[in-house]
Amino acid sequence: MSERIRNSILASKLMSAEQAAEIIRDGMVVGMSGFTGAGYPKVVPAALAARIGEAHGRGDRFSLNVLTGASTAPELDGELARVDGIGFRLPFNTDPTMRAKINKGEAEYMDVHLGHVAQQAWSGFYGKMDVAVIEVTTILEDGRLVPSTSIGNNKTWLDIADKVIIEVNSQQPLGLDGMHDIYFGTALPPHRKPILLTAPGDRIGEPYLRVDPAKVVAVVESNAPDRLGHFTPPDAISKKIAGHLVEFFRHEIRHGRLPPDLLPLQSGVGNVANAVLSGLREGGFTGLTSFTEVIQDGMLELLSDDTITIASATALSLSPEAVQEFVDRIDHYRSRVLLRPQEISNHAELIRRLGCLGINGMVEGDLYGNINSTHVAGTSIINGIGGSGDFARNGSLSCFVTPSVAKGGAISCIVPMVSHVDHTEHDVAILVTEQGLADLRGLSPKQRARTIIEHCAHPDYRPMLQDYFQRALQDSRGKHTPHLLGEALSWHQRFLETGSMRA
């Protein structure tokens, strides 16, 4: 038996990726591991894609419902989408091939709060799960599994799937052993109990996943790194955004509204959120903690010098250089990083109790503080809402960050009315662009509009927003949330027609 597959029953199920892929058939609901490009299966999806391609070549139907933790990588979503192997996908995707299929209407996609997925799967919202395909670092003697770089929904998929395929990836660092905390106390109502976690570093579970060996139909070896892209290095724009946030946090600390070590930070996916975290380093804060979904490069930097002393997440989403730093100093990070199932990292109860300070990227925001995190011009999805809603709704301070313009200035990220709403006016406290910070706490819609225009809008679009708002104040039927309905979405329409929102 290999060093990584130490249980004899499971070792006896070793087979090739091609053989394992044979187990998956048309129409199945398949749960896969993977969260923000980390810990997804590396070889079975490609073998499956080949199989699907052949079936389609023969004119046979072959389409799957694919459920994951969150986004994966080209080896999974990319390969399967390329052969039209995914008919239905949830809860989050960032793969460009898959995204193109979704936006062409060739695949169905459901965008789900990451903290809701396990509960909804257990409650039968997505039908019976046929097969789970889960990457792990090691199979222990007793059959328990050392998770890899993400946990996501793996515990749930292992529990509810009829059959399980395990990929053992020898590139995942053995040093990950001990960094996971799998909570086995969740249940469906009316059987739920309080989850007794009161600080981001609390251990409430066990380091290993469990699987019923009788359900394991295949064990497959792989040897490939998580294929993660590079983050855009923080530019002048994101440094300014971070600067405004740091100034605001300092101000709140001075007024006693935030503790000096802030509150557990959540930081969203994307370049901007990543850059903002780097920027926090300049803030002179110490002893920070994080209770979040994903540890990106920016968070690792903060962990490297103990600006953040403990980070709880469900995935390590690191660039190749950051992976190297992580592996080189794994003993430093092992005592500072805890990976949990996403039903815990994104749990309403815990986010509310800890009072997380959420910092999430966005596509656009409107005058009244509604946020679009997902759709370009209301119809094409970029990624998905991810866990931003879990934190924006239930944390204690919900911040959204974006450059004030996109596409070289052709798009204003502050618009009269957002073309899709992911976070309502009720869930947004702080809005930040490189232009400044709008503090929306305790403000009515019209008060919000004034501060957003003044502090967040790009100077090129400020007069247009001002003009819309003034005319709406004048002509809107109702003046609680003034709008000119015939014009509210005209900026997006103009962008579609002319390539620019400029009048």
Next chain:
Amino acid sequence: MSERIRNSILASKLMSAEQAAEIIRDGMVVGMSGFTGAGYPKVVPAALAARIGEAHGRGDRFSLNVLTGASTAPELDGELARVDGIGFRLPFNTDPTMRAKINKGEAEYMDVHLGHVAQQAWSGFYGKMDVAVIEVTTILEDGRLVPSTSIGNNKTWLDIADKVIIEVNSQQPLGLDGMHDIYFGTALPPHRKPILLTAPGDRIGEPYLRVDPAKVVAVVESNAPDRLGHFTPPDAISKKIAGHLVEFFRHEIRHGRLPPDLLPLQSGVGNVANAVLSGLREGGFTGLTSFTEVIQDGMLELLSDDTITIASATALSLSPEAVQEFVDRIDHYRSRVLLRPQEISNHAELIRRLGCLGINGMVEGDLYGNINSTHVAGTSIINGIGGSGDFARNGSLSCFVTPSVAKGGAISCIVPMVSHVDHTEHDVAILVTEQGLADLRGLSPKQRARTIIEHCAHPDYRPMLQDYFQRALQDSRGKHTPHLLGEALSWHQRFLETGSMRA
């Protein structure tokens, strides 16, 4: 000392409503009791309104920030709005005079999740609170307060206000004593602990409110009932809506996805939600429980014959006849009703743990499952989001109910795109009109559109929706959430121009 004011220190502060109103001055932040027309102060607001009217007569500025639990009644919002005494109002209002001021742009209004108010007030979102005006049933010997028909934010206002005015209302039944459960364990992060409630009937606090007697600046006697309107008797439309829901619940029970006694019910405000509850009675369910904000007539009916065995709420919002029934059989109800602070009745942690089954009214929904609970044609507010978001996001099954048309058929409650979003596509599982029930669980946006058009739309509007959807499928730039941006809000625009959404 009167039977209702048994503490000598507080009794010594007895004065008239007019004298008490003198304490409140222009520009103050005032926290008042009151939740869905129950337990609001009955006499100080009117005296205050008189004072404000006089000040305005002299040309003086006099405008207040008024914070409550939720909606009050003509004696509070109505009186103060009439004299333009409220410059800023939160978190919920149903008073027509106040609503008119808001929609004319003459008063600022902030619509807040009811479960967020206490936390935001504590965190300084609304500024320092100058005065609290709180109705109670009795002042006990030791100075503790027997709450009246609602608790709302009373605990928080008593804690954070600089000064306190207490109204002792001798019309509130003495039998309320013992029905309240005030939890004193909340804190701001990072000091929060798990709230150890695991069933709707669990007592986790004490029956009485506490107040620092040094802060009490006035005690005022009142003698007036909660002035609650009548509910529209359930009509054929709402009976059909209830029927669809009952059928769905039975179906889920048969498939093991809901327990036979369902899960703790939350039922929203309004006539439709009230009628649906009455309809549940026909469902043959027994041993139901409720964890909700407000007990309306429909819920009382279910409690009267033990269809519901325990109901936890923050307010008793009953019609005059239901009040009579309640008082007549108060011993029956005392062991079945628990009133809690709204930070507990609407707490994310508890709603998630209990897995509440939320049933809320709505203004309109769109093809993709987004819900507008608050705005007519995107600009005029009706009431507010109330607690619907607390339950829709964090409960286990989020249902929204509405007749398929409003205003005699001139308005379709199913539209291409809602004109305001209060509940996003991610937070809506079940949509019900008298036409039928759309089960949106596990569906992509386009799949949702098909089922909503088929099951929920009124036949008069179904072809128009079908037509929009087909053309959007064809011409939308992105086909994940197909829309024609130039047309998406045209139904509302047409309604504003012609008085009807019909083409």
